[in-house]
Amino acid sequence: MALAIIGSLFAGQVAFCQPVNTPATIGNYNLEVSTNSTTVLVFPAAIKAVDRGKSLLLAKKVDGVDNVLKIKAAVDTMNATSLHVFTADGGIYPFIVRYSDVPIRSTINFSETGAVNKTPPVHFNDSPLTEAAIENISRQLVNQRTERFIRRSKHVGGMQLILQDCYLHNGILFFLVKVKNGSGIPFPVHFVRGYVRDKHTSRRTSIMDVEKPILYQTINLEDRINSHESVNVVLALSQFTIADQKKFSIELYELNGDRHLFLSLKGKHLLKSLPLPGNISH
Template identity: 35%
Template sequence: MVILVLWACASASGQTNNIKVCYQKTTMLVFPQNIKDADFGSADIIVRQPKRTANVLKVKAARKAFEPTNISVITTGGKLYSINVYYDEDPPVQAYDTFTQSGTVPTVAFDEAMSPAEIEYYAQQVSISPPRLRRPVFSDNRMKVQLRNIYIKDGLLFFAFSISNHSQIPYDVYFTRFYVRDMARAKRTTALEKEIAPRHVYFSTDSTIIEGEPVTVVAAFDKFTIAEKKHFDIEVYEEGGDRLLKIRIKGRHILAATPFVKPLPVVR
């Protein structure tokens, strides 16, 4: 997948925790340590971690001229970074590699049952597990996305879904988006959406999907449940195209998650 970034800009002026992004270009953030967790203050920006990277975030505007917002990042060393994000039609810098740690907070301590390497291992194992589910399923533009499994393991939910291409044009995954939508509120006003950041997203093969070679994607999240009038939505966006894929998962599907009992391999 092509990453839209001019790395030559990285050392130009990336010396501040204020960054500027736009709608047409992607801005890259490179941290000194692996990213443990990241959150952002508004759905007006899109924040994603590129595949096969551990210390990089890519950021772009979801709409033009948004109000200033922020991104909070915790790295594996327990460092916390707060980054202000502003809109600019033509930002002068598209890659930042130096950030100042927030000085008003102590080093973050982690308390978790599963390491990033273990999460990736279980995601890979879930991807090759026989499918237990057939729905929900979505088909459009000769593409198909189908939920295969929902597993629970050590406080993490693993959602496995397959993507298949029935056209001659390869589908390049640009980014995925996961959010909870309140449908009860949608009847009164605009739907309330809360984006959920995954702990890990795993592709069984490459993120380019060609005809006759479906790909299984596994997304791992800290456990959660949703009310009856809410849906958990998964969206997959195409790079260089408009084939938007989406499936909607109900709360009863999540509550029926199957325990994943396969143990970690024994290291001798």
């Protein structure tokens, strides 16, 4: 009887000490990026958030497309860093990103299982306005005269961004931004992006950017803002608001240069949005 009791206790102890189920470890994908070329990642579902280990790794969703991410290095001295992409189907794609003058791959496609080199369908944004209507309104707003301004950026190399007005129409926000070049050197445009980020992040924490896709923009790659010239730019985005502890940022990068313009907006600035002016046909 004693042996039976001891045996039962021992069996219970063995069962109690068995390891519990733990989440599986997700392997990292190795990526190479350059300052001179863009690496494109295509996912099987819409991208909901992008987490970069360092801000020197640039990441931007393709305009009007939810599941395609463009990445590149801001400088050729960028050290290895992490990148996590979170998709609408619950997927998490972890990467280790390193700099290379000549990346091995320029485009990587992921299937639903995460395998490489399978092309998933592309998902387009749903917008209350048609693309043609957004373009039509944006091109009219470029010539809109206004004495208002909501927010100014710091001067960088004689350049400055000024948010003059923000308009809301049928679920679309139209940002009217003036780009001023007070320097003697023209500013060739590389790209523009918009994203939401927490206001305060320590150096020890990674940077969580939630991309806000630009549905339409009146400034394009390699457009030039000549010296001592001001240019109006309209950026159209789907309507959104942000909490007090977050900020919305607009960034404009110089092609083959280091002038990086940065305009940060609070939630209260977005709440100043106005209806479209009466002279804008829609």
